[in-house]
Amino acid sequence: MFREEELKDIEGLKRGSDFIEVKCGCTSRKYGDTIGKLRVFTNGQFLISCECTPSCEEEKLTPYDFEKHSGKEGTRKWKNHIWVVMKNKKVPLWRTVLLKYYKHASNGANELTSTLAKRLFHRDEFVRCSRCKKERRFRLRTDEDCRRYHDAAKARKWKCANWPYDKITCKVDEERASRKSCRGCPRSPSCKGCTTCVCFGCFKCRFLDCKCRTCVDFVQNAEP
Numbered sequence: 001m002f003r004e005e006e007l008k009d010i011e012g013l014k015r016g017s018d019f020i021e022v023k024c025g026c027t028s029r030k031y032g033d034t035i036g037k038l039r040v041f042t043n044g045q046f047l048i049s050c051e052c053t054p055s056c057e058e059e060k061l062t063p064y065d066f067e068k069h070s071g072k073e074g075t076r077k078w079k080n081h082i083w084v085v086m087k088n089k090k091v092p093l094w095r096t097v098l099l100k101y102y103k104h105a106s107n108g109a110n111e112l113t114s115t116l117a118k119r120l121f122h123r124d125e126f127v128r129c130s131r132c133k134k135e136r137r138f139r140l141r142t143d144e145d146c147r148r149y150h151d152a153a154k155a156r157k158w159k160c161a162n163w164p165y166d167k168i169t170c171k172v173d174e175e176r177a178s179r180k181s182c183r184g185c186p187r188s189p190s191c192k193g194c195t196t197c198v199c200f201g202c203f204k205c206r207f208l209d210c211k212c213r214t215c216v217d218f219v220q221n222a223e224p
Helices: 063-069 108-119 143-154 213-221
Strands: 019-028 032-041 046-050 082-086 089-092 125-128 135-138
Touching (some): 019 063, 032 063
Antiparallel strands (some): 019 032, 019 082, 032 046
């Protein structure tokens, strides 16, 4: 796939049966470095496992989505903004040999997913603990994520101990206000709510088996 001399200076190199893995990252002026592991497959597919926090569950991000997940400001140019470490220096992907294996056809399904995500996107939401009054973040990326948030939001006495991502108590500090302002909008990291990231109802965040008024009204009025 790659000659040994082409990769010898790249940090975190591992080889699998049909891929190579290297340490990568993306830097935001506001949030600093977001670290991940980039896998380059023999078919030309690029997937990144994020390691921004111990509880992060984003394991199969496209380069586009990893750049967005990191909170990188400005235009989306992942080939310039995502870097690997070579000889203790951050080197953008476009300056490495890795991109010669990137194939648009192999990443087509992922790019389609990213396009659909931009059309139907759910920003991060927060639920307040009934005991300590601290707010905890819920990421609404998958159907399961949306259901977790939905059930927590309608619970009368939701507590920090019920947070689904990691085991925490009320003693754990809540996110800083500056971090909470970033809710994952693909248009702008600090968006306060727009038509791109705010969903007013879809079959991803409304549920046929839920009897709450919000879900019942949506299901009854949804187009077949």
